[in-house]
Amino acid sequence: MSNRIIQVEEKVPLSKMIPLSIQHMFAMFGASVLVPFIFKIDPSIVLFMNGIGTLLFIFITKGKSPAYLGSSFAFLASGQIVIEKYGIEYAYGAFVVVGLVGCLIAAIIYKFGTNWINIVLPSAAMGPVVALIGLELASNAASNAGLVGVEKVDPKNVIVFLITLGVAVLGSVLFRKFFAVIPLLIAIIVGYVFAIALNMVDFSVITSAQVISLPHFSLPKFNIGAILIMLPVVLVTTTEHIGHQVVTGKIVGRDLLKDPGLHRSLFADNFSTAVSGLIGSVPTTTYGENIGVMAMTKVYSVQVIAGAAILSIICSFLGGVSAVINAIPGAVIGGISFLLYGMIGASGIRVLVDSRVDYGRSRNLAMTSVVFVTGLSGVAIKFGDIELRGMVLACIVGMIMGLLFFVFDKFKITNDYDYVEVTED
Numbered sequence: 001m002s003n004r005i006i007q008v009e010e011k012v013p014l015s016k017m018i019p020l021s022i023q024h025m026f027a028m029f030g031a032s033v034l035v036p037f038i039f040k041i042d043p044s045i046v047l048f049m050n051g052i053g054t055l056l057f058i059f060i061t062k063g064k065s066p067a068y069l070g071s072s073f074a075f076l077a078s079g080q081i082v083i084e085k086y087g088i089e090y091a092y093g094a095f096v097v098v099g100l101v102g103c104l105i106a107a108i109i110y111k112f113g114t115n116w117i118n119i120v121l122p123s124a125a126m127g128p129v130v131a132l133i134g135l136e137l138a139s140n141a142a143s144n145a146g147l148v149g150v151e152k153v154d155p156k157n158v159i160v161f162l163i164t165l166g167v168a169v170l171g172s173v174l175f176r177k178f179f180a181v182i183p184l185l186i187a188i189i190v191g192y193v194f195a196i197a198l199n200m201v202d203f204s205v206i207t208s209a210q211v212i213s214l215p216h217f218s219l220p221k222f223n224i225g226a227i228l229i230m231l232p233v234v235l236v237t238t239t240e241h242i243g244h245q246v247v248t249g250k251i252v253g254r255d256l257l258k259d260p261g262l263h264r265s266l267f268a269d270n271f272s273t274a275v276s277g278l279i280g281s282v283p284t285t286t287y288g289e290n291i292g293v294m295a296m297t298k299v300y301s302v303q304v305i306a307g308a309a310i311l312s313i314i315c316s317f318l319g320g321v322s323a324v325i326n327a328i329p330g331a332v333i334g335g336i337s338f339l340l341y342g343m344i345g346a347s348g349i350r351v352l353v354d355s356r357v358d359y360g361r362s363r364n365l366a367m368t369s370v371v372f373v374t375g376l377s378g379v380a381i382k383f384g385d386i387e388l389r390g391m392v393l394a395c396i397v398g399m400i401m402g403l404l405f406f407v408f409d410k411f412k413i414t415n416d417y418d419y420v421e422v423t424e425d
Contacts, residue, residue, distance in 0.1 A: 006299040008066050008252055016178060020299055021307030023185035025315070027289040027340065028070040028308075029328075035071035035282045039079060041088065042216040044316045046071055049281035051313035053272030055306060057286075060268035063302045064260040067248065068290035068309070069272055072283040074236040074392075079282075082226045092220035094230035095277030101234050102270025110263035117242065117257065119406050123355035124364040125371050125398030130247045131348025132375035132391040133240070133288050134341040141341050145334025156198045157331040164191030164335025172296055184293060184336055191332035200329045209323035215316050218280025232383065234270075237285060239395045241269050244286040247347045250354060251291065252300045292340030295347060362415065363405050371398045 006012060012020065028050070036046045053069040061067075075095070082091045121129065142148045146157035167190045171183030179186065195201050242257075245265055249256040256265065265286075273283040290308075294300050352368070359365045375394030382388075388396065408414045 004298075006301050006304075008064060008254070008300045008302055010301050011303055012299070012301050017301075017304055017307050019182050019185055020297075020301075020304045021311055023182050023188075023297075024068055024290050024293055024305060024308035025311050026188050026328075027184060027293045027336065028068055028287050029333075032070035032287070035073065035076065039083065039088065039091070039282060041280070041282070044213060044319075045215040045217065045279065045281045047312045048215045048316035049272075049276045049279065050284060051309040051311075051316070053276065053284040054309035054312070056272050056275070057265070057268040058302050058306055058309075060271065061260040061264050064254075065245070065248070065256050065265050066252065066294060066300050066302050066305050067244070067265070067286040068305055069269070069284040070287040070289070072237065072273070072285035074233050074240060074285065075230065075283050078230045078233055082229055085229075086223055086226045087221075089218065089221040090223045090226040091230070092218060092277045092280055093222035094226045095283050096220055096274050097222070097227045097277075098230050098234050098237075099270045099272070099274030099277060099283065101231065102237060102273065103267050105234065105238055106263045106267035106270065109266060110261070114257045114262050117262075120399040120402045121242075121395070122367070122402055122405075123351060124357050124367040125395075125402055126243075126246060127348050127350075127352035127355070127357065128368050128371040128375065129239075129348070129391060129395045129398055130243050130250075130351050131345045132372070132394055133243050133247065133348070134292070134344025134346075135348075136375060136390045137288065137337070137341045138345075141334050141337035143334070144330040144337060146330055147334070156195075156200055157329075160191050160195045160198065160200065160329060160331035161335045161338075163194050164188065164332050165338050167191070168336060168339050180297075182297070184296065184340075188328070188332055188336060191335055192328060195329045195332060200331070201327050203327070206323045206327055210319040212317060213319035216280065220277050220280070235396075236388075236392045237270070237273075237283075238266065239392050241266055241286060243391070243395070244288065244291060246351065247344065248286075248291055248294070250347055250350055251295045288344050289337065289340050291347070292343045295343045296339070367398060367401050367405075370401065371395075 032046060032050055033043045036043045050070055054067070057067055057069055079091050082094055139148065145161040146154055147161065164187050168183055168187035171179070171186055175183055242262065245256045245262060269284070269286060276283055357364050371394045374397045375391050378389070379393065380389035381393060405414070
């Protein structure tokens with residue numbers, strides 16, 4: 001099993017599917033529960049909706065696009081503004097509207113197709129944009145591990161971080177047979193054991209947890225002011241979704257923008273966000289952590305993703321299980337994320353390599369350079385309460401450059417023609 005790719009539609013025996021699904025759930029857990037903690041809402045409702053949203057996504061995309069839906073970070077800034085000004089119920093209502101607008105965008109894409117993507121985001125721009133999905137999260141991995149943003153680094157964090165990362169890296173290279181496809185799960189277990197040995201795990205959270213607990217469901221309220229504050233985030237989520245689908249397609253070796261189609265996957269993503277708001281949960285999005293898991297293990301089966309979704313739903317009702325997972329130290333999560341985010345960055349480089357981007361052409365060199373620097377420089381642009389930075393701002397800059405170069409080509413005023421003549425000579 002470890003010597004071949006497990007493709008999207010392939011079935012996996014139950015004995016192997018369970019640990020593979022657990023691995024996916026662990027990969028998303030640390031980041032996904034952080035959003036409800038920031039919004040001060042029940043994490044169990046988020047675990048519940050992550051599972052439901054993932055199953056909806058698989059159903060709508062006809063099981064052709066392997067993706068796990070976790071909590072979206074794109075709504076944090078505007079969500080906190082709405083919560084402070086109007087209350088959490090109105091944030092839920094705004095989530096619903098943003099999700100519905102995203103579904104409308106999906107319908108427009110269904111009508112007009114996806115050929116425009118190659119014009120506004122050619123490979124020289126798409127590659128660095130995809131890479132930035134992982135690279136701009138790199139500091140989060142180090143922060144989770146307690147290696148940056150602290151006055152003094154705890155040696156215990158360093159030890160657990162290095163052990164977790166080391167097992168994940170060495171396991172991906174040295175493990176054989178079935179162990180070769182669950183190196184992340186093994187790394188998490190080993191890191192957890194060492195964290196317990198170093199007294200880094202708070203068992204009071206586990207012992208005080210209820211065995212069975214129901215997620216806290218809430219109904220949304222709607223206010224035009226709250227909606228207008230939140231609405232521009234749809235640009236962020238659409239950009240992020242396209243990037244995730246491109247990199248996932250590169251990993252699994254299929255054009256997911258054509259089959260099942262960007263319109264289906266984008267609709268599914270936004271429909272899940274709308275449903276989330278209706279039941280009192282946070283918006284969902286396809287998760288880079290789980291894309292990294294697929295890239296590392298070469299197991300792309302949607303059956304495994306569905307298994308992880310079902311486990312997430314079960315955990316939302318089991319207070320004890322959620323508490324055990326929630327007690328995983330940040331050093332363990334950081335060690336895993338350190339590798340996964342880097343692999344997403346490498347997938348962006350793969351887009352450039354697979355597309356054979358010619359950097360002898362000035363346009364390609366300029367486009368990749370500007371997109372990378374825009375995304376990594378920390379530059380931000382604000383429109384009222386909306387701030388564009390990182391991968392999203394880089395994507396917009398890349399789109400503007402792509403459109404400009406397209407217009408230049410129409411008028412045949414670029415120096416590409418000179419370059420072609422020189423290379424032919």
